[in-house]
Amino acid sequence: MENILEELDAPGEWYLDRRDGVLFFKPPEGVDPANAVVEGVRLRHLVEVRGTAETSVRWLTFSGLTLRHAKRTFMENRERLLRSDWTVYRGGALFLEGAEDCRIEDCDFDHLGGNAVFVSGYNRRISILRCHIHEVGGNGVAFVGSVGAVRDPLTGYHARMHVADLDRTPGPKTPDYPADSRVEDCLIHDIGRIEKQVAGVEIDIALRITVQNCSIYRVPRAGINIGGGCWGGHVIAYCDVFDTVLETGDHGAFNSWGRDRFWGLAGVDYDTLMTGENRDLPFLDAMYPNILHNNRWRCDHGWAIDLDDGSSNYIIRDNLCLKGGIKNREGYRRVVENNIMVNNTFHPHVWFRNSGDVFRRNIVFTRYRPVRVAQPWGETCDFNFLHEGGADPRPALALQLLSGRDAHSLVGDAGFVGPEAGDYRVAENSPVLALGFVNFPMDRFGVRCARLRALAETPPLPQPGILSEAESARDATPVAWLGATIRNVVGMGEVSAAGLPGEVGILLVDVPAGSAAAEAGLRPGDVILMCDGRAVDTVQSFLSVWRRAKGKVALQVWRDQRANELSLEMRRK
Numbered sequence: 145m146e147n148i149l150e151e152l153d154a155p156g157e158w159y160l161d162r163r164d165g166v167l168f169f170k171p172p173e174g175v176d177p178a179n180a181v182v183e184g185v186r187l188r189h190l191v192e193v194r195g196t197a198e199t200s201v202r203w204l205t206f207s208g209l210t211l212r213h214a215k216r217t218f219m220e221n222r223e224r225l226l227r228s229d230w231t232v233y234r235g236g237a238l239f240l241e242g243a244e245d246c247r248i249e250d251c252d253f254d255h256l257g258g259n260a261v262f263v264s265g266y267n268r269r270i271s272i273l274r275c276h277i278h279e280v281g282g283n284g285v286a287f288v289g290s291v292g293a294v295r296d297p298l299t300g301y302h303a304r305m306h307v308a309d310l311d312r313t314p315g316p317k318t319p320d321y322p323a324d325s326r327v328e329d330c331l332i333h334d335i336g337r338i339e340k341q342v343a344g345v346e347i348d349i350a351l352r353i354t355v356q357n358c359s360i361y362r363v364p365r366a367g368i369n370i371g372g373g374c375w376g377g378h379v380i381a382y383c384d385v386f387d388t389v390l391e392t393g394d395h396g397a398f399n400s401w402g403r404d405r406f407w408g409l410a411g412v413d414y415d416t417l418m419t420g421e422n423r424d425l426p427f428l429d430a431m432y433p434n435i436l437h438n439n440r441w442r443c444d445h446g447w448a449i450d451l452d453d454g455s456s457n458y459i460i461r462d463n464l465c466l467k468g469g470i471k472n473r474e475g476y477r478r479v480v481e482n483n484i485m486v487n488n489t490f491h492p493h494v495w496f497r498n499s500g501d502v503f504r505r506n507i508v509f510t511r512y513r514p515v516r517v518a519q520p521w522g523e524t525c526d527f528n529f530l531h532e533g534g535a536d537p538r539p540a541l542a543l544q545l546l547s548g549r550d551a552h553s554l555v556g557d558a559g560f561v562g563p564e565a566g567d568y569r570v571a572e573n574s575p576v577l578a579l580g581f582v583n584f585p586m587d588r589f590g591v592r593c594a595r596l597r598a599l600a601e602t603p604p605l606p607q608p609g610i611l612s613e614a615e616s617a618r619d620a621t622p623v624a625w626l627g628a629t630i631r632n633v634v635g636m637g638e639v640s641a642a643g644l645p646g647e648v649g650i651l652l653v654d655v656p657a658g659s660a661a662a663e664a665g666l667r668p669g670d671v672i673l674m675c676d677g678r679a680v681d682t683v684q685s686f687l688s689v690w691r692r693a694k695g696k697v698a699l700q701v702w703r704d705q706r707a708n709e710l711s712l713e714m715r716r717k
Contacts, residue, residue, distance in 0.1 A: 188215045188258060189235055195242030197266040197319050205247040211237045216257030216281055218338045225288070225348050227301050227403035228371050230341050232288060232348075236262030237280075240270060249273040250595075256280040257338065263287045263322045270325040274593045277330065281338035284360070285330070289321025289349030294374055294429070296405050302706065307411040307422070314428050315375060316351075323351040327358060331596040336364040340391050343369035343399075352377035352432070359384045359590035359600040364391035366399035366450075367441075373404040373430030376457055380435070384590030386442035386466070386603035394640050396450030396468060397443040398436065400458075402475050404429035407454040415497035418476060426476040430457040433477075437461050440589040442603040443468035447491065451478060462584040464568055466606050469513075472501065473641070481505050482582055484568050487611050492517045493641045494669075499523070503547075505580045507531055507558055507568075510611055512546045515641040516669055519548030527579040530555040533609060537575040554579065566605045618647060623683050626712075627659025628652055632682050633671060642671050643705035649673045650686050664712035666701065673707070674700035 145151075152159045155172040171177050190211050195201035214237040221233035236259030238248065244267070253260040253275065259282040263270050267287075277284045291297050295311040298304070327345055336342040344360035347353050348371035360367040360383065367385035370378060380398065388397040406412075406425035417423060434457065441448035441463060448465035451458060456475040461482045463470075469488035472478050477500040480490070489508040493515045495501065501522030507529045514521075525547045530540050537556035544550045559574035561567045569583040570576045591600050620634045633639065633649045642651075649671040655662045672686060673679065676693045680686035690697065699710045 183213060185213045185215045185257065188217055189239045190214055190237045191239070193238075193240045193243050193246065195244075197242065200242050200244045200266070200268075201246070202244045203246070204243070205249065206238070206251055207247070207249050208251065210252045210254070211260070212253075212255050214256045214258060216338055217259070218257070218281065220258075221282070221339060221341070224299050226291060226294065226372055226374075227298050227303055227407070228348070228401065229301060230348070230371055232286065232346075233258055233282065233339075234262065234264050234288065236260055236282070236286065238262070239264065240267055241265045242267070243270060244268045247271045247273065248275060251275045253277040253284075254279045256282075258282040259284075259286055259342075260335070261285045263325065265290045265320045265322075267322040268324055270322065272325075272327045273329055274591075274596065275330045276596060276599070277332045277344075278334045279337060280335045282336065283339075283342045283346045284332040284335045284344040285327050286343075286346040287322040287325060287348070287350045287353050288346065289316075289374070290318070291349065293318045293320040293349060298403075301403070302704070304408045304410060307409045307425075310405060310409065310425075312424070312428060314424075315431055321349050321351060321374075322353065325350075325352075326354040326356065328354070328356045329591050329593050329596065330358045331591050331600050332358060332360045333601070334362045336391070340364040343367065344385070345369070346371070347378055348372055349374045350378075351375045352379075354379045354381070355383060356380075357382045357588075357590065357592050359596070359602075361385065361387040361601060361603070362390065363388050365389060366395050367397045369398075370400040370434060370455075373402045373426075373454075373456060375432065376430045376434050377432035378434045379437075380439060381437050382588050382590075383439045384600075384602065385439065388443050389445040394446060394636075394643075395443075396447035396471065397441040398439075398449045399452065400434070400450070400455045401452045402426075402430060402454035402456045404454065404456075406456075407474075414474075417496065418498045418500055426454075426456045433457045433459050435459045435461075436463060438463070438584055438588065440464045440466065440603065441468065442466035442606075447471040448485070448488070451475060462582075464586065464589075466566075466603055469508075471637075471640070476500050478502070482584070483507070485509060486563075486568065487606050487609070489513055491515070491637055492521060493637065495521065504528065505582075507570075507576060507581065511542045513635070513637050514546060515637045521547040521549055525549040526552050527581075528553040529558060529576045529579060529581065531558040533557055552579065563608050564605070616647065618682070621683075622653060623687075625687070626661040626664070627656060628661035628666065629654040630672075630683060630686075642669070642702060644671060644702060648681050649702060650680065650683050660712075665710050667703065669703070671702040672699055673702055674698075 159168040217233040241264045332344040385397045448468035449470045454474040458478045463483045471491035473493040479502040495517045502524040540553040540555040559571040652670040675689045
């Protein structure tokens with residue numbers, strides 16, 4: 145809320161009386177209104193570069209400029225990006241469309257109402273170098289192609305189609321998307337001051353975008369976001385990303401999703417997809433692997449790296465995760481290797497069988513935290529190391545029991561060189577090296593140029609042995625009900641896997657065929673939120689309402705990230 149006269153009580157606040165044309169302003173300390181310059185902001189875009197794929201604007205360089213004071217675009221971000229929960233405003237203080245071989249270098253973007261740099265539709269070889277972006281209302285840098293460039297585009301999370309109706313031509317339909325561009329050596333912080341569905345660098349419907357040696361922090365959502373798999377080939381390297389997910393939830397310092405053509409198709413068995421004639425489907429849009437390497441991530445309110453909803457064709461290696469761990473949900477062909485998850489672990493959520501996923505030669509600090517993952521996990525899950533300070537190496541039985549693999553994985557003291565200073569390389573005699581783990585540099589994260597490095601902050605270092613995910617206080621004891629097994633939803637992992645608004649509800653763990661619960665239409669993974677018109681938070685409260693009910697009982701069940709209504713006959717056994 146704003147522009148309320150009664151709330152004008154703090155320095156820097158103002159109130160505009162539109163009827164009488166009077167502006168009330170409470171000046172900050174040291175500001176004399178009689179001598180101040182008052183500027184009214186009217187432009188949404190300060191600079192526009194507009195061409196087409198046929199007649200592009202070429203070889204422009206913007207160097208050493210300061211772009212400041214663009215108008216807010218809040219509530220104008222109405223364009224939905226495919227099956228994303230994101231909407232965007234296609235514009236920014238510096239807007240490019242139909243450009244080639246253009247450079248934005250050594251520029252400052254600050255105190256902007258919306259996006260700082262927006263690279264829209266057809267663009268090729270755009271370079272954003274050594275820029276400082278801060279105090280902006282929207283995204284730092286956004287590369288967003290046209291939905292019209294996507295084959296069989298679907299809009300809205302729940303939109304679905306049948307495999308028989310699918311266009312199986314790989315890749316884009318038109319060239320209206322950014323490609324072969326980069327953001328390098330940029331300092332991006334305090335963005336999303338007004339809009340919250342934003343990122344330091346946002347990539348959606350684009351090809352081969354590189355983000356390298358960037359420092360990104362204090363953002364309401366993800367530091368770097370790849371929305372959808374169209375069309376991959378992105379490289380995220382040597383970045384320092386922290387203080388993320390400050391005002392939203394269920395994301396990560398890095399966040400992605402893969403709600404591409406293959407995702408949610410009717411007529412497809414996803415557990416056998418990669419073994420039959422449809423094995424090409426996950427890669428029609430995600431044509432090239434996205435590579436995340438040699439980055440430092442910290443997320444105190446989610447995951448360090450969050451591959452959500454079918455994100456496919458990823459290589460994640462040589463990353464230092466200071467807090468939050470790595471999450472892979474659904475999807476195919478993700479290779480996660482040679483990473484360090486300090487005070488956290490690997491979070492596999494809702495995996496398909498025969499996914500082709502690989503998790504190897506990683507160091508974790510606690511047991512894996514799977515949610516609805518059948519054994520054995522992926523194509524490979526082995527040669528991992530569970531760090532336990534002061535312990536001699538031994539087989540990692542706890543990991544083996546969870547994954548059904550990890551035959552060669554070990555538990556013991558990893559022998560880190562200097563964790564108190566953020567140096568998580570392991571010593572020459574470390575048992576981790578025998579598993580094939582390879583040390584990677586710990587001093588190359590973030591911006592490099594002297595001007596920005598003098599300004600850039602770095603993440604707080606974790607305290608050794610302090611696990612970064614608090615244990616849930618909810619009871620996880622399973623209970624038999626109508627031939628099914630139910631228990632409380634426990635932990636933020638299960639909240640994320642089900643897409644719930646919080647740690648609430650009753651999870652259907654197992655629903656055998658032929659059981660009364662199955663005959664009523666319930667499935668494994670369903671979450672009961674209401675019974676007989678009453679909200680039920682725990683098994684105890686649910687059974688209390690259930691036992692008092694008579695006749696047909698209405699249940700509200702959370703499935704596929706939305707509420708469904710079921711009705712079943714009350715039984716007292």
